[in-house]
Amino acid sequence: MSTSSSSPLDSLKSWVVANYSEPLDSLKQSLRVAYVVFAFCSAFFLGGFKALLVGPVAAALLIIGNVGVILGLLPWHVAWTVYSLIKTNYINSALKFAFLFVLPILFALWLALSIFGSILVGVGYGFFAPWVSTFEAFRQDSETKKFLHGVVDGTWGTIKGSCTVVRDFADICYHSYPLYLKELRESSHNHQPHSIRLVDVPACILVALMGLIVDIPLYTVIALIKSPYMLFKGWQRLLHDLISREGPFLETACVPIAGLAILLWPLVVVGSVVLAIVSSIFIGLYGSVVVFQERSFQRGVAYVVAMVSAFDEYTNDWLYLKEGSILPKPQYRKRKASNSTEFSVGASISKGIRSTPSSSAAPAMLVPNLAPSRSVREAIQEVKMVQIWEDIMKSCEIRGKELVDASVITPFGLYEWLRTKGCAQETVSLGLPSYALLHTILYSIKTGSGGLMLSGGTEVTHHNRPQDRLLDWFFHPVIVLKEQIQAIKLREEEVRFLEKSVLFSGNIADGNSWDNGSAVPHDPLRAAQIQAISRRLVGMTRSISKFPTYRRRYRQVVKLLITYSLERDGSCASRSNRSVSSIEIVPCEV
Structure with missing residues (x-):
């Protein structure tokens, strides 16, 4: 009796599944896509409104606070540094003279880069932290929490974060830097002092200036030429992850944030170019260290030339371009130390990127990893x-x-x-x-x-x-x-x-x-x-x-x-x- 009464229902259920399962799945997929698009648009405009509202205040606090710390402590930094250089026994008199000679250049670089960095960080943090916080709110479980956190997150917290950044920066400038100088004065008694011949001082200064004159323009040209390729290569990687639902696009809740990453990728490229230009300053100055280590003016000049080729070669590897470089790369070391890393920028994050032995110690444009991203579950672990x-x-x-x-x-x-x-x-x-x-x-x-x-x-x-x-x-x-x-x-x-x-x-x-x-x-x-x-x-x-x-x-x-x-x-x-x-x-x- 029960079998005969349930048979029509079973048949109806089987017929519905057979004829409407695919349309229902397609409808669910369409609704999911519509929800993601709606969530992205809502977060984008709400985050933009909060950024315009909170960004100027947070950026002004961070910039004014950091610049005030930099300018206010500059006389003390100069005095502490000069005193430590004079008192330390870690270097001999000729090396002290060389450091004191280039000290104005180093402090000028400190002022320029720190103020520029404070402005960049202030604007970036003040305007983009509320935006990102709005997208992060979509990771909440319930819709009520998503709405509440989407409205509240990134407002007062961003302003407090700006004050916290200023406080931490002041601690580093006022406490950490003097401690480093104190260790320099006290640890010199336990080490063999480094020495340099007085005749090598002009060579060190000349090579440092040559490094600035040669490396900065050439690094800038190479970074600008390869930046369009980095832009489209990054978009290709992100869009591939979006279509195949890999990396940051694996979880539905993270798709709006990953979508924001696609929109902001040009800013990442601009930041990478700026960091490459900034790193060229220190790489060029490192030529004076090569002169000191090798006791040779010619090897210092060879270093300046070789670093341009190494930068070109390394960025080719990073962006999956043709290996090697057409630029000359003279040998600037008598023998290659096994643990030498030179002044490599980005060498520590080259895991997962194909590279050649000659480029392992080369300075690089600070670009994000363009290899396939890890899944969100792996990142959470x-x-x-x-x-x-x-x-x-x-x-x-x-x-x-x-x-x-x-x-x-x-x-x-x-x-x-x-x-x-x-x-x-x-x-x-x-x-x-x-x-x-x-x-x-x-x-x-x-x-x-x-x-x-x-x-x-x-x-x-x-x-x-x-x-x-x-x-x-x-x-x-x-x-x-x-x-x-x-x-x-x-x-x-x-x-x-x-x-x-x-x-x-x-x-x-x-x-x-x-x-x-x-x-x-x-x-x-x-x-x-x-x-x-x-x-x-x-x-x-x-x-x-x-x-x-x-x-x-x-x-x-x-x-x-x-x-x-x-x-x-x-x-x-x-x-x-x-x-x-x-x-x-x-x-x-x-």
């Missing part, structure tokens, strides 16, 4: 730099609270670090982040990780680490240090000794009041190994502290520790509340 920064600061906060509970770090020491702008209290400025980094390494060893295991459970390896040049300087040395700690198999009391040595930057006497169960190894060799590891950890932290955004984020951690210590100790809060009342306590920002 990569650990982001912001995750690592967040974990570093979170680890500093957790370890700092432990040390505050143990009375190793006091509210007075934290406030003193803020008051002196980090010039004192090495336990706070270097000891605490070094201590947190040590525990990250020890935790990675304990879990058996092949890379670094973050506190949130994310493992950073060579495969999923961010492709960032700043991280390259940091990641590999930390992995090497992790393997060294793992190899010497520290006992528990030796680990405690390493913790104390790291926290107090090697001054164990300062930590006598902290009884953490440490014991100095009886074997002098083993004690020296532990102290060497401690010095390397502190040195890495000192290098990390000069990175952009680090100082701003770490100040927030210190303020959070002050709040925690005052809440923990009421009597201390009553004595110190007036001292820190002017300090704004805010959570650590991303």
Whole structure:
């Protein structure tokens, strides 16, 4: 009975599927395309309106702030640099004379390029950040969230971002640069000084000027000639991804953003040409270094000529043009060092691009990778730099609270670090982040990780680490240090000794009041190994502290520790509340 009653329905269903499945699929595809086109147009015009509304304010804040920092600190930068050159023993008198002679040229370049870069970044960030944020809103799940984020995102956040950029730039100019100069003065005692003959100074200066006169115009001509090909080659790559639904076009939610990339590709090409011209300045000046290294004026001239050919050859490889170059490429080295990279611009990002051995060290136009893009899913699986920064600061906060509970770090020491702008209290400025980094390494060893295991459970390896040049300087040395700690198999009391040595930057006497169960190894060799590891950890932290955004984020951690210590100790809060009342306590920002 049931079989006979259901048979007509089954037959009707089969008939509908057989006759209307393809039209329905076609209708769904058409609706999907219509939705993408509507989303793109809506985001394009709404983002353009927000860019016109917010862009001038954000750009003005960033440009005025950065230019004010540049001009305001210029006298101090000149004074600090001249003083460091005079005091350092890293170079001899003739080399000091050569640097002092070209110092006005270098500072003129600094003024021109930094002001031009600030204007470029200010206009680009102020006008395009609201636009991109509008397109990013279409990645939200619900339609309500898409509309809300499309209207709100990129407005007040862009203005705050401009202020943050100015703050980070000021930290680099006012704190990081003097620290580099201080290291130049102090590290010179541990190195063999570089020397140059006085007769080679005029040759260095002449080759540097020749490099500017020859390389800048020729680099400009080559970049301009090849820019149309780069424009159409990039459009071809993006349109191919769009048609075949590869790379950024794989996910429907990302199609509007990828469409914006097609429209803005000409700006990328213009930026690449400008960066190629700017890089030619430094490549030309590097000719004086070749004269110094080779002790030969002729080889310096050969370098100037060879770099033009290398640039032409490298851009041919990058843009899939005919290999090689018709320009002459004289030999400017007596022997080629295996680890020499010269002054290559873009060599570090040439993975995935076909290249010849002769072009591996050549300077290049800074162009994006024209090879097939990775899918969005592959990009999501990569650990982001912001995750690592967040974990570093979170680890500093957790370890700092432990040390505050143990009375190793006091509210007075934290406030003193803020008051002196980090010039004192090495336990706070270097000891605490070094201590947190040590525990990250020890935790990675304990879990058996092949890379670094973050506190949130994310493992950073060579495969999923961010492709960032700043991280390259940091990641590999930390992995090497992790393997060294793992190899010497520290006992528990030796680990405690390493913790104390790291926290107090090697001054164990300062930590006598902290009884953490440490014991100095009886074997002098083993004690020296532990102290060497401690010095390397502190040195890495000192290098990390000069990175952009680090100082701003770490100040927030210190303020959070002050709040925690005052809440923990009421009597201390009553004595110190007036001292820190002017300090704004805010959570650590991303």
